[in-house]
Amino acid sequence: MSKELNLDHSLEPERYELTAPPTYHFDVDRRDFFKFLGAGVLVVCVLKDARAFQESGADTALGKSLPKEIGAWLHIRENGSITVYTGKVEMGQNIRTSLTQAVAEELHVPMSAIDMVMGDTKLTPYDRGTFGSRTTPEMNLQLRKVAAAARETLIGLAAAQWQVDRKRLIASDSRITDSESKRTIEYAALVKDKQLAETLSVDGPLIPPAQWTVAGQPLPKVNGRDFVTGKHRYPSDQKLPDMLYGKVLRPASFGATLSSLDTHEAEKIPGVVVVHDGNFVGVAAPSGEIASRALAAIRAEWKSQPQISNQDLFEYLKQKPTEETEPLDSPFRYETGSVDKALVSADHRLQKTYTANYIAHCPLEPRAALAQWLGDDLTVWTGTQRPFGVRTELAAAFHMPEERVRVLMPDTGSGYGGKHTGETAIEAARLARSAKRPVKIMWTREEEFTWAYFRPAAVIDITGAMSKDGRISSWEFHNYNSGAAGIPTFYDIENQRIEFHPAHSPLRQGSYRALAATANHFARESFMDELAHLAKIDPLEFRVKNLRNDRLRTVFETGAKKFGWGQAKSNTGQGFGMGGGFEKGGNVATFAEIAFDRKSGDVKVVRLVTAFECGAIINPDGLRNQLEGANIMALGGTLFEAIEFENGQILNGRFSDYRLPRFSDVPVIETEMIDRKDIPSAGAGESSLVAVAPAIANAIFDASGVRLRSLPLVPDGLRVG
Amino acid sequence: MATVQQLNVNGRVYSTEAKAESSLLFVLRDHLDLTGSKYGCGEGQCGACTVLIDGKSRRSCITRLGDVAQRHITTIEGLATGDRLHPVQQAFLDEGAMQCAYCTSGMIMTAVSLLNTKLDLSAAEIARSMEGNICRCGTQPRIVLAIQRAAKALHESKP
Numbered sequence A: 001m002s003k004e005l006n007l008d009h010s011l012e013p014e015r016y017e018l019t020a021p022p023t024y025h026f027d028v029d030r031r032d033f034f035k036f037l038g039a040g041v042l043v044v045c046v047l048k049d050a051r052a053f054q055e056s057g058a059d060t061a062l063g064k065s066l067p068k069e070i071g072a073w074l075h076i077r078e079n080g081s082i083t084v085y086t087g088k089v090e091m092g093q094n095i096r097t098s099l100t101q102a103v104a105e106e107l108h109v110p111m112s113a114i115d116m117v118m119g120d121t122k123l124t125p126y127d128r129g130t131f132g133s134r135t136t137p138e139m140n141l142q143l144r145k146v147a148a149a150a151r152e153t154l155i156g157l158a159a160a161q162w163q164v165d166r167k168r169l170i171a172s173d174s175r176i177t178d179s180e181s182k183r184t185i186e187y188a189a190l191v192k193d194k195q196l197a198e199t200l201s202v203d204g205p206l207i208p209p210a211q212w213t214v215a216g217q218p219l220p221k222v223n224g225r226d227f228v229t230g231k232h233r234y235p236s237d238q239k240l241p242d243m244l245y246g247k248v249l250r251p252a253s254f255g256a257t258l259s260s261l262d263t264h265e266a267e268k269i270p271g272v273v274v275v276h277d278g279n280f281v282g283v284a285a286p287s288g289e290i291a292s293r294a295l296a297a298i299r300a301e302w303k304s305q306p307q308i309s310n311q312d313l314f315e316y317l318k319q320k321p322t323e324e325t326e327p328l329d330s331p332f333r334y335e336t337g338s339v340d341k342a343l344v345s346a347d348h349r350l351q352k353t354y355t356a357n358y359i360a361h362c363p364l365e366p367r368a369a370l371a372q373w374l375g376d377d378l379t380v381w382t383g384t385q386r387p388f389g390v391r392t393e394l395a396a397a398f399h400m401p402e403e404r405v406r407v408l409m410p411d412t413g414s415g416y417g418g419k420h421t422g423e424t425a426i427e428a429a430r431l432a433r434s435a436k437r438p439v440k441i442m443w444t445r446e447e448e449f450t451w452a453y454f455r456p457a458a459v460i461d462i463t464g465a466m467s468k469d470g471r472i473s474s475w476e477f478h479n480y481n482s483g484a485a486g487i488p489t490f491y492d493i494e495n496q497r498i499e500f501h502p503a504h505s506p507l508r509q510g511s512y513r514a515l516a517a518t519a520n521h522f523a524r525e526s527f528m529d530e531l532a533h534l535a536k537i538d539p540l541e542f543r544v545k546n547l548r549n550d551r552l553r554t555v556f557e558t559g560a561k562k563f564g565w566g567q568a569k570s571n572t573g574q575g576f577g578m579g580g581g582f583e584k585g586g587n588v589a590t591f592a593e594i595a596f597d598r599k600s601g602d603v604k605v606v607r608l609v610t611a612f613e614c615g616a617i618i619n620p621d622g623l624r625n626q627l628e629g630a631n632i633m634a635l636g637g638t639l640f641e642a643i644e645f646e647n648g649q650i651l652n653g654r655f656s657d658y659r660l661p662r663f664s665d666v667p668v669i670e671t672e673m674i675d676r677k678d679i680p681s682a683g684a685g686e687s688s689l690v691a692v693a694p695a696i697a698n699a700i701f702d703a704s705g706v707r708l709r710s711l712p713l714v715p716d717g718l719r720v721g
Numbered sequence B: 001m002a003t004v005q006q007l008n009v010n011g012r013v014y015s016t017e018a019k020a021e022s023s024l025l026f027v028l029r030d031h032l033d034l035t036g037s038k039y040g041c042g043e044g045q046c047g048a049c050t051v052l053i054d055g056k057s058r059r060s061c062i063t064r065l066g067d068v069a070q071r072h073i074t075t076i077e078g079l080a081t082g083d084r085l086h087p088v089q090q091a092f093l094d095e096g097a098m099q100c101a102y103c104t105s106g107m108i109m110t111a112v113s114l115l116n117t118k119l120d121l122s123a124a125e126i127a128r129s130m131e132g133n134i135c136r137c138g139t140q141p142r143i144v145l146a147i148q149r150a151a152k153a154l155h156e157s158k159p
Helices: A007-011 A030-037 A048-056 A095-107 A135-162 A187-191 A224-228 A264-268 A288-296 A310-319 A339-345 A387-397 A423-435 A445-451 A517-534 A539-545 A550-563 A620-639 A692-704 B024-031 B087-095 B104-117 B123-129 B140-157
Strands: A040-046 A070-076 A082-086 A114-118 A169-172 A175-178 A184-186 A195-200 A244-248 A257-262 A273-277 A280-285 A299-303 A333-336 A348-356 A368-374 A377-382 A405-408 A439-442 A458-466 A472-480 A495-501 A574-583 A586-596 A603-613 A668-674 B003-009 B012-019 B050-053 B056-059 B072-074
Touching: A030 A040, A040 A135, A040 A187, A070 A135, A082 A095, A082 A135, A095 A114, A095 A135, A135 A169, A135 A175, A135 A187, A135 A195, A175 A187, A184 A187, A224 B087, A224 B104, A244 A288, A244 A423, A273 A423, A280 A288, A280 A423, A288 B024, A310 A458, A339 A458, A339 A472, A339 A495, A348 A517, A368 A423, A377 A387, A377 A423, A387 A405, A387 A423, A423 A439, A458 A517, A472 A517, A517 A539, A517 A574, A517 A692, A539 A550, A539 A574, A550 A574, A550 A586, A550 A603, A550 A668, A574 A692, A586 A692, A603 A620, A603 A692, A620 A668, A620 A692, A620 B140, B012 B024, B050 B104, B056 B104, B087 B104, B087 B140, B104 B123, B104 B140, B123 B140
Parallel strands: A040 A195, A082 A114, A244 A439, A377 A405, A472 A495, A603 A668, B003 B072
Antiparallel strands: A040 A070, A070 A082, A169 A175, A175 A184, A244 A280, A257 A299, A273 A280, A333 A495, A348 A458, A368 A377, A368 A439, A458 A472, A574 A586, A586 A603, B003 B012, B050 B056, B050 B072
């Protein structure tokens, strides 16, 4: 078994990105389409993989039906307004804005003329989900192509109407102008009374990033006013006439089964509906207060199983591999060169173990759903990163065809990978079916902490070897449980053995912003620092010596310059550290300055400098916002966030017990964004997170001489001596 | 059980039949359909539910309705004057001080309360005063800038 490492593998969706098989249900006659949308011009983007099907099939662009494998579509109404339909969802990453910019740019219309319909399984094309930093590299490009095709269609319409060569015509300001006669016509007039559908199957000419005027600009959130006035309705704010409020009875511990149940007292409360279906027990009531009272009136006994606590977690993960092993051709299990031989003959050898605890996403809006049955048709409004996946879950739960289920996702109060599943949607729908009224479920913070899922815990073993002059010759890396995202080393090492070992997790775990890349970067970049000290070489020089990737070297050197790497310390408690990496198409280097108070044990992050490059930048302000936010979010998991658990119960599942980063934790944050207009845009929501933990751990070592190898690093401060 | 018949919110008198021990947040959201105030934790730890009681910030999730029945309650919905945003709302827009924005109404209400007492504030003072409000998306630096911008605007608009 010997294989070359391909960094592109890190772009693959990770096993913890819970996915559903693609199911297409879009099969509408063109005339039905216009009946639904109104007249105008429709441009449909067909996914690349579907082209062969489409080209070989009998249906043409103006044929009977539209192709099924659709990425996005755009409709220009008779009044000139534009509606764009995409299955992606908005949860704070501000893609409603950046996608609108892409369309405005290519179509030459103002941002305000564009309405973006997102994440509605009835109206938008199928989409696997909003995760993995894929919106910018994929959907943004698709929408640019759709908008460019719409522009070309409009030029074609004007050319036909005026009987002139289309090359003379220019699109700008929502109109087409003849550059010779100066004759001009608005888009609205061009599409009047038309029912024209164009299917995009060849790549139209796109405006090169260097000529962008709308894309590439730091534009504000498109519907920002609705958020500062409280007008926007999040999933938990949805309401319907006659709606009931639902609550679900939770087991006493994970995996507990119901041994006895008495719901008589709850049923006596006026207006209360009690539902008992297998292990599901829930109530629906005219108000949240009555629902809570009814839930409290239920007497239930649970049969629990003894389970491990967080004290025994890391040992447990190494001892509990799953039956599933990585296939030999897995990109996450590979070996190149001769690791063992290189290890024996090296000048320096080092072996260390790093760990990371479970942490919670803590989206500020807990999961919520409102469900309504009309006959056999189910509609659910819910906060999810996978509206189509939740539709599949609902159809399976209620044994019904997906066509009868509609899931809508109003812009939600964040997700960070934590809202992939449809628990509240199923709970609300189950209660609504029995109550025969719409039911809303809003999880409490404690429910969100307990019954969602966590970022996987990690145990990582690294063995490395190098020559006297600091050239790494051998690299062995084993990740237990947490995942394979960001597992390949980007350093230039001849002999490598890298493997991910899935384990039986004692807690429910799943996607979390940046996935395992955070744990893997923490381990790798901490280990690099340890090697640098062993070789007595400056950590920056050591990295550059072992690095052949130009984009990474650039972010390390750019960050070092901005940070002032190599500066003398101005006081004893000061420490400097760095970490860097490559993930989901983004290159990042973070430099940290910390202050350590030896007397009190306090560790304070004073300054974080991040250099970042993810190709051509679409919205510099949106990107900066993501980078700053990622730095702050990462502070929590780096310094103090950890889930404590015992016997199937979460011990610190509330904000008063689980510390999140607050204003006083926020250091000075500086970002240096490198705009590479020659490289296609990649996403940035995740990669920007991964270098914070190692930078801070390395800075703590620099200040204190103590090497911390477990995340979180200093939940109770740092005691020395 | 004691009930509250009337509630003065955003300058308007609402009739209710909510119990005095009900949480103000749930009365605002479920009875009065003022959903701009958010539930985040239910224990006064995150600030997403912040409203003004006679101009001072208060966590509505842990406020008993009966305690504020006779007072003037302001929610995010009542902050703007017609189409004109309050300077703090405008400053949050101008600084792009939000991502998912679920914390935004609570941040704005806390900031309004702070600026009602003092306009001359350092960044450190602002951060200290905002400590009880959580932004999980990490827009704290922008929120501080927005509050400084609003303070300046309010200072300049003073006669």
